[in-house]
Amino acid sequence: MSSDLDHLGRPVIAVTGMGVVTSLGAGLTDNWAALTSGKSGIHRITRFPIDHLKTTMAGTVDYLDASNAGMAPLTFELGATAAREAVALAGIGPDFGGRLFVAAPPIELTWHDRLEIYRKGKGEGYARLLGAARDTDNQAIFENMQFGVVAERLADEFGTRGVPITTSTACASGATAIQLGVEAIRRGECDRALIVGADGSANAESMIRFSLLSALSTQNEVPEKASKPFSRDRDGFVLAEGGAALVLESLASARARGAKILGIMRGCGEKADDFHRTRSKPDGSPAIAAVRAALDDAGVDESAIGYVNAHGTSTPENDKMEHLSLATVFGERMKKIPISSNKSMIGHTLSAAGAVEAVFSLITMREGVIPPTINHDNPDPAIDLDVVPNVKRQADVGMVLSNSFGFGGQNACLVMAREPG
Amino acid sequence: MNTRDVVITGLGLVSCLGEGVDTHWAAFRDPVLPPPVDDTTLAPYPVHKIGEIDWNLQIPKRGDQRQMEAWQRLGVYAAGLALDDAGLKADEALCASMDMIIAAAGGERDTQVDESIMIGAAGANDFEVFLNERLTNDLRPTLFLAQLSNLLAGNISIVHKVTGSSRTMMGEEGAGISALDTAVARLSSGQSTHMLVGAALHPETPDKILIFETGHQLHQGPWQPVWSRDGDGGGLIAGSGAAFLVLETREHAEKRGRTPYAAVEKVVSGRARRAAGQLEAGIAELASQAGLDAPHLVISGASGLHGPTAAEKAALADHALRGYASLTGHMREVQLLFGVALAALTVSKGEALPPLAGPESPFAGSVERVAATAVANLSGEGIAVLRKA
Numbered sequence: 001m002s003s004d005l006d007h008l009g010r011p012v013i014a015v016t017g018m019g020v021v022t023s024l025g026a027g028l029t030d031n032w033a034a035l036t037s038g039k040s041g042i043h044r045i046t047r048f049p050i051d052h053l054k055t056t057m058a059g060t061v062d063y064l065d066a067s068n069a070g071m072a073p074l075t076f077e078l079g080a081t082a083a084r085e086a087v088a089l090a091g092i093g094p095d096f097g098g099r100l101f102v103a104a105p106p107i108e109l110t111w112h113d114r115l116e117i118y119r120k121g122k123g124e125g126y127a128r129l130l131g132a133a134r135d136t137d138n139q140a141i142f143e144n145m146q147f148g149v150v151a152e153r154l155a156d157e158f159g160t161r162g163v164p165i166t167t168s169t170a171c172a173s174g175a176t177a178i179q180l181g182v183e184a185i186r187r188g189e190c191d192r193a194l195i196v197g198a199d200g201s202a203n204a205e206s207m208i209r210f211s212l213l214s215a216l217s218t219q220n221e222v223p224e225k226a227s228k229p230f231s232r233d234r235d236g237f238v239l240a241e242g243g244a245a246l247v248l249e250s251l252a253s254a255r256a257r258g259a260k261i262l263g264i265m266r267g268c269g270e271k272a273d274d275f276h277r278t279r280s281k282p283d284g285s286p287a288i289a290a291v292r293a294a295l296d297d298a299g300v301d302e303s304a305i306g307y308v309n310a311h312g313t314s315t316p317e318n319d320k321m322e323h324l325s326l327a328t329v330f331g332e333r334m335k336k337i338p339i340s341s342n343k344s345m346i347g348h349t350l351s352a353a354g355a356v357e358a359v360f361s362l363i364t365m366r367e368g369v370i371p372p373t374i375n376h377d378n379p380d381p382a383i384d385l386d387v388v389p390n391v392k393r394q395a396d397v398g399m400v401l402s403n404s405f406g407f408g409g410q411n412a413c414l415v416m417a418r419e420p421g
Numbered sequence: 422m423n424t425r426d427v428v429i430t431g432l433g434l435v436s437c438l439g440e441g442v443d444t445h446w447a448a449f450r451d452p453v454l455p456p457p458v459d460d461t462t463l464a465p466y467p468v469h470k471i472g473e474i475d476w477n478l479q480i481p482k483r484g485d486q487r488q489m490e491a492w493q494r495l496g497v498y499a500a501g502l503a504l505d506d507a508g509l510k511a512d513e514a515l516c517a518s519m520d521m522i523i524a525a526a527g528g529e530r531d532t533q534v535d536e537s538i539m540i541g542a543a544g545a546n547d548f549e550v551f552l553n554e555r556l557t558n559d560l561r562p563t564l565f566l567a568q569l570s571n572l573l574a575g576n577i578s579i580v581h582k583v584t585g586s587s588r589t590m591m592g593e594e595g596a597g598i599s600a601l602d603t604a605v606a607r608l609s610s611g612q613s614t615h616m617l618v619g620a621a622l623h624p625e626t627p628d629k630i631l632i633f634e635t636g637h638q639l640h641q642g643p644w645q646p647v648w649s650r651d652g653d654g655g656g657l658i659a660g661s662g663a664a665f666l667v668l669e670t671r672e673h674a675e676k677r678g679r680t681p682y683a684a685v686e687k688v689v690s691g692r693a694r695r696a697a698g699q700l701e702a703g704i705a706e707l708a709s710q711a712g713l714d715a716p717h718l719v720i721s722g723a724s725g726l727h728g729p730t731a732a733e734k735a736a737l738a739d740h741a742l743r744g745y746a747s748l749t750g751h752m753r754e755v756q757l758l759f760g761v762a763l764a765a766l767t768v769s770k771g772e773a774l775p776p777l778a779g780p781e782s783p784f785a786g787s788v789e790r791v792a793a794t795a796v797a798n799l800s801g802e803g804i805a806v807l808r809k810a
Contacts, residue, residue: 048549048553049547049549049550049553050553051550051553051554052550052553052554052557053553053557054557104591106526106527106568106569106570106591107527107591108527109631109632109635111538111552114535114539115539115542115548117635118539118542124536124539124540125536125539125540126532126535126536126627126628126631127627128539129539129627129631130627130630130631130634133631133634133635134634134637138635139636141635142635142636145632145635146592146593146799147526147527147570147591147592147593147596148591148592148593148595148596148799148800148801151592152592152799152800155692162690162691162692163595163598163599163602163690163691163692163800163801163803164592164595164692165590165592165599165603166590166591166592166596167588167589167590167591168525168569168570168571168589168590168591169571169587169588169589170569170571176588180588180603183607183612184606186610186612187606187607187610187612189606204549204552204553204556205552205556208553208556208557208560209560209564209565210565211557212557212560212562212563212565213562213563213565213566270586270587270588271584271585271586272521272574272575272578272583272584272585272586272587273578273584274578274579274582274583274584275579276579277488277563277566277572277575277576277579278566286584406571407566407569407571407572407575408569408571408572408574408575408578408587409575409578409579409584409587410571410575410587
């Protein structure tokens, strides 16, 4: 049996539970079936009117009870649904016991709630809003505008210990939450941690904000074709919702209770970029440093990686920079390493993406099947990568690199392995 | 002493009392009551506003200043003060390898756009269509970047070149507790050597005040010390401010010849079941975990909010509490970090802060070991214990 400790004498971190919810469906089985058949979850938006919007499609999750209840309740339900699946798969009862690390979007008062308070007031503008807030009871709205609300509710439902941590590193949040959990277990603070990444923030204001930054695809005609990472005609990401959960556990603890090991969270790396608020340093050095840090932390060199789960947002900038960074780290071999973007099918689940894609990376290794990058009809000649175009591929993958990059100079990478040792 | 002891080597403070370490030490050593408070602009809510700040001193590029609203500018400014104070500002290599944890909520909204939409809503045939049109046409394209929680950290990377790593934690007062807790844990376990930890709050606009008042948390009327706000409203006065700490391992600080303010002995945190009436017992339990058995000087982050403040006062009745928010206002994510900064100053000067405001007892005991508390308004409690470095 392999050691319970890694190359630096730290506890090896096993994954013993996973769950996922995306626009493709709820649960590991449905998601994997859709993902490997190249199905897209992107669709015309029906949750709110699309008049005046430059982008009219998204990967919203419309089938949950809270789908129309606003950002906080939907984000919670996405996270809780995934976490229930993960905790059940891990064989842990209702009292989780370990710590909780959540990746969630910044929470705001929704327009629906703002107007609900406003209608109760007199006068106009913010004076009226404040007066109404003062004179009437809006406790439910108040709780839904707390930045910690999703984590607080998850902590209550799952019985995690301590002050729950909610992280926001923009589109890298899911990976950062995993890293926080890995570090806590390595420090011996807990034997296991529940990681939840969830994002239910696809509302009109959020869409418009990203549109104003020219970040979203406007290829609205055929929504399922809009997300086309690494294609020449890619023009932006497709905003989406989703949730994923992982139970991380020291390998020793997992073995002691006879838990099934679903994979190993082997290394994490991060590096901040100081170049620009939305653009990466042109030489890709921060992303390169993050990849290298993850490999170092995992105690492996480039040759160990058999597949890259790309950040692959389908923005002109990201895909170019991601290619440059990987080509720099992996050299000529990068042309031969399969790399695919789940976002071609599920869109960009923002705060959840790092966790969602970690779950898919782990299933990729377990099943020996790489989900494709769909909509790859028009390859970008400047990006010489094996993107597993359009059709899934059988492959024996023992180790995966998963990338997450975000606004604000966020770069976080994960190295996951199929087997311990 | 252990080489992996965590020490504090830099402080960046801004509040209504001014900016910088010396200004704050003077203001707390000789408190002037009432502190600077604006009770007209956002009446009936008093707010502790910050004074004029010359942003150029820490954010030299006008272009950078324009990309931020007040919350981010305040944080980036205070981060610069802390780096300066730690002698790291000009050290490119150490900034590039420095890890950062920021506790944050979100940035300011465009309240004019909000108001025009709220006013126009009544006459709109279909509010949601009207909302799409107004937001599309009226929002400033880059405003989103001034609102995103992690862009305070992002701007610190851009302006001060802190790029080892960048993590932002959200969740009101608890985010500040977790930021400090995580930073100390990473340093003492060898996961980092030097870190920047901080938070800022700028509740001087009605959209920010609204967040508190929707939960009926705000004190109304004339200023009172945090311990005596049993009059109108919920009890807290919001304050603008920021606290940034440079934390290092002792070994790292010694290698670069820095004298620390104090060492962080421990950070304990908990999540009492408040609905079951267990807050006071939870705080007492934390104090016990923190080793506060004999009477200590405790820099309290009590916000003035009735329930949590009363519970803290009762649970820590044996200690000499200094409710610093009487002078600065409540700064939410900043709560614990500001208290830790004051505790570090106290330990370093070897001189107890006098009673600040309201019923606070004198303290003649030792200040070689001083605690700072944060009891969140809704959930989460933390205590940090500092001792002489």
